[in-house]
Amino acid sequence: MKKRTFVRTLVGAAVLAVFSGVAYSQQTVKIGLLSNLEGPFAAGGADGMRGAELAIKQKNGMAGGRKIELIKASSDAKPDVAVNATRKLVEQDKVDIMVGPLSGGEGIAVKEYSKTQPNITFINGSSGAQATTLVNPSPNFFRFNTEGAQWMVGLGKAALDKGYKRVMVIAEDYAFPYSQVQGFMSEYCRLGGKVPVKAWVPLGGKDYASVIARIPKDVDALVVILGGADAVNFLNQYEAAGGDKPMIGGSITVSQDVLNYKGKRRDSLVGTIAGAPIADSFDAPEFKAFVADYQKNYPVSAGGYPSPSLFALVYYINMKAALDGLDAVKGDLSGGQAKYREALTKMVLKTPVGDVRLDSNRQAIGTTFITEVVKDAQGNLSNRVLRKVDGIDQMLGMKKEDFKMGSRDEPNCP
């Protein structure tokens, strides 16, 4: 009798264990996804969502043995809107992990907010301002993509190689373009290039006629660091005003969302060099597989681009990091997600553009491409790889004491 009770208890315990185990593994992990579906980056933001969803699809919606539930929200590139959307996801929807936001200013604001939610892990979307991880970094904000300045390493030399000795900078007036300009100019100025004029324009400003009027005659090229709708408007208005100077692009100036906007194709963009974490024609097998998967899941007929945009890739990378981290800890988010964060910190992330490690500020160290816009046989515009630079950290290869973060006036070489 006693023995039977014992066996029963044992069986019962086993069943309970199995069931609780099942219950544990069936418990979903809520991931909040914040991108832009409104405002100047609406088109790119939608592609960012596709990238993030692709990462989940590739794992059949499971990570670390737990089902992933995705809750999406949208912002419009304004920091306050991004924080409100993040608050809604964290405080109302009770997500476990946040992925987002899209743009530079938003990233800084969401990073600051993350400090007030120490039990949630925040992973960047595609925002690329230096300050996010360089100034007062947050212990629970991770960025598995390289940022705006890192994306421009190598471009200064490429511009000089093309014979552009004097350039004018036209960029939006917020944190991300500051980083991009710093990344470009710190190299370009060091190698002897001159930047006599910098024009900072409001984000979503639309009317570039005044800026176009300020372009001096004696510059060899324009460094255009505008994204989404702004880039489209600038290119259109510059062409209509009779402008013919060659261009050097920021990372999101010649991304797929701009190259493929609705309307006439801009053949004048052919030959534009740019620095970016993605190059459409990069021929590593991992990247080709990623592109093929994207094209299969989001064909052009269903609103996708001929080739994934920067936003799709970067959101993919960050979402993949979130999921790989869950795999590494087998879905264990207990203890204020301490184990999960440790796994993220130590992770060497396999991405379509090579391995990514994090530095002590939880900022990615990774690869940048110098690209040139070419036109293929079907008339589609895409980016060809000129050069690939590996292992770029946030100091851009400079010594810590020489490094100065980008701002309106820094760097300066008129």
Added chain:
Amino acid sequence: MSRLQKWFWGLALVPPLSVFAVWGIWDNAKLFFITLLNGLTLASLYFIVASGFTLVFGLMRNVNLAHGSLYLLGGYVGYIVAEKTGLFVLALAAGFLVAALVGLLMQVAIFRFMQGEDLRQTMVTIGLSIVIADLLLWGIGAQVHQMSAPGWLAGPLRDIPLITAYSKYRMALLPLGIIIGVLLWLFLNRTRVGMMIRAGVDDRGMLAATGVNVNLVFAATFAIGAGLAGFGGVIGAVELSMVPGEDVRLLLASLIVVIVGGMGSVVGAALGAVILGVAETYGLAYAPTYSVVFTFVILVMVLAFRPRGILGQAA
């Protein structure tokens, strides 16, 4: 305005502006004149949209905060028509007609039931503008829609003295705005219908007593006002491209134009548009960081010293 006030404003505004103009021309004449041209052409777009707003808002005392949505709607309709047919003129007509039709519907189905109730009109039209914007987002998507200029207006106009090259399309906006302004003024001041509109605004009951169908007159006015927003949308879709969010931008611009110029006055709208357009472009060219401030400084000054607008009259 008393003579003293005129002297005061003359002294407060003319010398600093002329000093700026002299410095601007001396410093970089090309930039100064291109910016002037930019300001005037932008003003032209603002005027076309705001003149519709002033008709509805100023003359009929109908607060239509869905005016920006009509601009967006017109722009998208124009884009689709231009893509299907390739005819820019047809796109302009379609943008005007569709927006006018929607405006007519709004007047017949909504405003007729809340004549004179400003607050209700405001709330209802804000709601409508959100609904229309979201329907457009759902149906058309959030991508940038950049309409191409018609072939004969594409590209630059070259060999202009002093400023060398200027966009043909943008240049064409200037005469277009002037033509629309003159036609609108003639319509309101020299035609029978225009007279009826003005009379109806002054005293609706009296006009009805003389045997005029007031509702019909107001519906027609509303349709024209809405149509102008749609027309402006097609023009804007080429110059500034169409994307969600433009509705709010143009609504704000129209509000500022009408407040600065004076409600219900076509000439006032023209003046307001020129002030706003020129302030915005000069701001962007000479002090890009602070360009937004100029617009609002002007607004504050006007509200403080001429609360009915520069050419506004008592209601």
